[in-house]
Amino acid sequence: GESVGLHLPTLSVQEGDNSIINCAYSNSASDYFIWYKQESGKGPQFIIDIRSNMDKRQGQRVTVLLNKTVKHLSLQIAATQPGDSAVYFCAGGVGGYQKVTFGTGTKLQVIP
Amino acid sequence: NAGVTQTPKFQVLKTGQSMTLQCAQDMNHEYMSWYRQDPGMGLRLIHYSVGAGITDQGEVPNGYNVSRSTTEDFPLRLLSAAPSQTSVYFCASSYSRGTQPQHFGDGTRLSIL
Numbered sequence: 001g002e003s004v005g006l007h008l009p010t011l012s013v014q015e016g017d018n019s020i021i022n023c024a025y026s027n028s029a030s031d032y033f034i035w036y037k038q039e040s041g042k043g044p045q046f047i048i049d050i051r052s053n054m055d056k057r058q059g060q061r062v063t064v065l066l067n068k069t070v071k072h073l074s075l076q077i078a079a080t081q082p083g084d085s086a087v088y089f090c091a092g093g094v095g096g097y098q099k100v101t102f103g104t105g106t107k108l109q110v111i112p
Numbered sequence: 113n114a115g116v117t118q119t120p121k122f123q124v125l126k127t128g129q130s131m132t133l134q135c136a137q138d139m140n141h142e143y144m145s146w147y148r149q150d151p152g153m154g155l156r157l158i159h160y161s162v163g164a165g166i167t168d169q170g171e172v173p174n175g176y177n178v179s180r181s182t183t184e185d186f187p188l189r190l191l192s193a194a195p196s197q198t199s200v201y202f203c204a205s206s207y208s209r210g211t212q213p214q215h216f217g218d219g220t221r222l223s224i225l
Contacts, residue, residue, distance in 0.1 A: 102147075102155040
């Protein structure tokens with residue numbers, strides 16, 4: 001089955017620097033991937049998604065890169081701000097809504 | 113527009129008790145789902161619904177029931193609470209088939225003693 005995991009449990013970044021959060025997946029049939037942000041005591045918040053036929057997708061201050069050859073995706077956050085401090089986790093899906101597998105998350109700490 | 117609203121935010125139960133976790137969304141979304149989040153694990157799907165009157169099991173459905181009598185509401189029932197059901201429960205919604213969970217509530221933190 002699908003497994004989706006994060007390389008590092010905690011990432012500390014200086015305010016203003018760029019952050020890169022990595023994720024590996026196992027199911028080569030996954031056809032879309034999603035990044036979520038979860039602040040303490042809150043529910044996950046959708047950030048950005050990417051379909052498997054894409055290599056890169058950009059949003060507001062965020063970029064997701066997908067490397068299907070090594071089954072790896074990353075979330076890049078530009079000019080990291082204190083409000084970016086949260087747990088970030090990736091998810092991969094095959095087909096329908098119910099087929100999404102969630103990773104465990106990386107905690108991003110922004111140092112002022 | 114409140115999004116996805118979950119109640120209660122916290123609950124403590126004794127083993128064997130039953131309760132219902134409430135979830136409501138005001139975005140007219142077809143898809144709704146329930147997840148549990150446990151330490152060291154990713155979100156796991158309990159039950160989901162693709163529209164009023166239609167529900168199906170997810171990855172970890174045992175011990176839970178759901179119903180979807182309206183588009184807005186999707187309650188999760190614990191029939192006989194067990195300590196293994198201690199978790200944080202999230203309800204999510206999405207506007208259409210084939211899309212990922214987009215809107216989550218802020219969760220219900222449930223402890224079973």
